[in-house]
Amino acid sequence: MNALRGTAPGRRGVLLLGMVAALAACGSTAEKADGDNVRSDTEPLERRFPAFGPLSDAHWLGFALGEQSRVPAPGPTDIRVVGFAQLRHGAGAAIIAAGERHFQPEAPGPLPGPLADFTPQGANWVRSASFDVEMTRDNYPGAFYLDPASDRVCFDTMNPSAATDAVP
DSSP: OHHHHHHSOOHHHHHHHHHHHHHHHHHHHHHHTTTOOOBOOOHHHHHHOGGGOSOEEEEEEEEETTTTOSSOOSSOOOEEEEEEEEOOTTHHHHHHHSSSOOOEEOOOOOOOGGGGGGSOTTOOOEEOHHHHHHHHTTSSOEEEEEETTTTEEEEEEESOOOGGGOOO
């Protein structure tokens, strides 16, 4: 009996192996992180946010929420699309001046780490809840921050649908 005990892992050994396996799994999930691949293509953004017109100098992420979770949730997955883009010259001021949108100073909330290097320095962000509704057509959650001096936009949306996807 003692000979078997020396070769087979005991209860503590099995628990230790289980903890090591769990930590290894967490490590590989953390490496995937929330969309480490910063994208620079503008076509997907222009399709989803046509009111901005042509965009340039885009830096954005699109990732499934819960990617860092140890156990994926079954069913539909929410996709967060967040980042920055350059509007055409004067577009930021034109958007703010048009209509009764009541833009107020407001900075974007915490953004994913990979976007930190692309965050415009010295931006004076403004936001309007009514403009958010215009942009999303009230079909999905989203916030849009504008810096009229630099014509930059910061967007943070959940499941943004293309304009052609909207139900009349």
